[in-house]
Amino acid sequence: MSSPRASLTHLLARAQRLVGWVATAVLSAQVAVMFVLSVVDVIARRKRKVRKFPTVPPSEIDLGTDRVTVYTFGEDLYADMLASIESAEEYVYFETYIWKGDEVGQAFKDALVRAAGRGVRVHVAYDVFANLVVPQRFFDLPDSIHVRRHPLVGSLLPLPRNAGRNHRKLLVVDGDDAYIGGYNIGSLYADRWRDTHARVQGPAAAEIENAFVDYWNMRPLGLFPKAASNQLESPTGRDWNASLEVHRNTPRWQVYPIRNMYLEAIDKADHHIWLTHAYLIPDDDLTNSLFQAAQRGVDVRIIVPDKSNHVVADWLSRGFYDELLSKGVRLFLYQGAMVHAKTATIDGHWSTIGTANLDRLSLVGNYEVNAEWRVPAVAQKLEEVFESDLANCVELTLDQWRRRSPLAKLTESFLAPWRPVF
Structure with missing residues (x-):
């Protein structure tokens, strides 16, 4: 006859195995969903026509x-x-x-x-x-x-x-x-x-x-x-x-200054923050910094692709839209082409152009490089570029976003645990 302690140990072992099986099943299902989304997107992109988009001549x-x-x-x-x-x-x-x-x-x-x-x-x-x-x-x-x-x-x-x-x-x-x-x-x-x-x-x-x-x-x-x-x-x-x-950003040195560059500039803003990014999967500090700026009356606008070249990144990014929109950040979806820029202009004084996206892979993972100017002439040029891009965007409102399908909401929630990986 087994002791109560042995029975408890046996039950714990079975529970651990069950948790392991469930975790493996969920992980496998998430990977399968991402694979299916990617395959469907590849097929759709073959049929998708790329139209001309506005540009600003170099000067x-x-x-x-x-x-x-x-x-x-x-x-x-x-x-x-x-x-x-x-x-x-x-x-x-x-x-x-x-x-x-x-x-x-x-x-x-x-x-x-x-x-x-x-x-x-x-x-x-x-x-x-x-x-x-x-x-x-x-x-x-x-x-x-x-x-x-x-x-x-x-x-x-x-x-x-x-x-x-x-x-x-x-x-x-x-x-x-x-x-x-x-x-x-x-x-x-x-x-x-x-x-x-x-x-x-x-x-x-x-x-x-x-x-x-x-x-x-x-x-x-x-x-x-x-x-x-x-x-x-x-x-x-x-x-x-x-x-x-x-x-x-240099992983070898464990130095990632680009993230802090953004946080400092956003914190200083008192009129407008205009960002253009290919992939928008910000961490808590970046999102809170943007929320605080919007709350103090700063015009916060972000241009992102309507459909990027990485469909999984799109689904992960969409998980942030509800909170961004509900807290005063305006989102603009770039139409008909992939917008791959990594730029920002703030208050007509500060601007950056570089290689880092607003996601964890760029901000705390990859070797990246950004140039920062505190020169009004460069900031104003990027404002001109931003306004040109806006002409090819559709603004996404909170009401529109909340009317998306239940399946879309479920997919976003199901893939949410992968956000820290991207």
């Missing part, structure tokens, strides 16, 4: 010693980036997350090869995971080009210091010509996606160059196992009063 903003150009159309940006590479005399630093092996990608590859062929020092960095679907022979570059491939998997320990994708997009030419923003490299992004990039010409370009150099020279605990043979010199003579500041 130089004179900041005295520096000039800034804001790009909202890929073809304009790529033409200038390629021209910069072709004009390089000393060095080219090129870093991208996605580098497609299509016509646009080949144009960049050819320009970099030509630059190296005429004696220019060319350094290239790209993320392996982001380019798994690209034929790997495309990345066969001549030995004259120095290449850093951010690996699919670094050393397994210690985490999270060795985790994170290289989600950055930079180009630096000869120290005084630099580009930063959301554009990856590929034909899709040239004319079918709405993104934002900036060009910085002048002494402030050194701030972007320094971000590249620090990444290149980094040795993150086995992430780049080979010994450094081509360390880069950091730019000298950087101005303490540069027209921009560059913020870098």
Whole structure:
């Protein structure tokens, strides 16, 4: 005859097994739902027509010693980036997350090869995971080009210091010509996606160059196992009063300043906060900061895609809509094309353009880089871009949102536990 203690132990063991089975079943069901949503979205996107969207022509903003150009159309940006590479005399630093092996990608590859062929020092960095679907022979570059491939998997320990994708997009030419923003490299992004990039010409370009150099020279605990043979010199003579500041999220250092940059700027706002983001999955501190701004009368507006290129991210993002709308934040859904920009402009004084989305992967996970300006001329240019984008948006009201189907509400709730992962 078993003792009461043995019976209790047996019951606890059975309960633990039951909890494990239930948890496994729920997890499997969530993964299955995400898989089905993704498959359905892929099929739907094949039939979806991309229409023309409004853009703002690039024009130089004179900041005295520096000039800034804001790009909202890929073809304009790529033409200038390629021209910069072709004009390089000393060095080219090129870093991208996605580098497609299509016509646009080949144009960049050819320009970099030509630059190296005429004696220019060319350094290239790209993320392996982001380019798994690209034929790997495309990345066969001549030995004259120095290449850093951010690996699919670094050393397994210690985490999270060795985790994170290289989600950055930079180009630096000869120290005084630099580009930063959301554009990856590929034909899709040239004319079918709405993104934002900036060009910085002048002494402030050194701030972007320094971000590249620090990444290149980094040795993150086995992430780049080979010994450094081509360390880069950091730019000298950087101005303490540069027209921009560059913020870098660096998992190796466990430093994530971009999130704090947003929190500080939002907290200071007293008139308007206009954000454009591809994926909106903010943490509690960011949402509360936006709520507090709206409560003190700040005009808080966010542009997001009506349908992004990641359907699961869309469903996770929608879980925030009810609270955002009910607390005074206005949401605008971009129509007919993917808006991939990561920008903000506040009070006509502050602005940022960069690679970080408002989600956990960007703000506390990936290698990211954002440029910050406290210059009215740049902020006002981004206001012009925001207003142009609004012409291609439909505002989502709280009443409209609450009338969505019960199935949609159930799906959002069912997938909600995955929000911290994205």
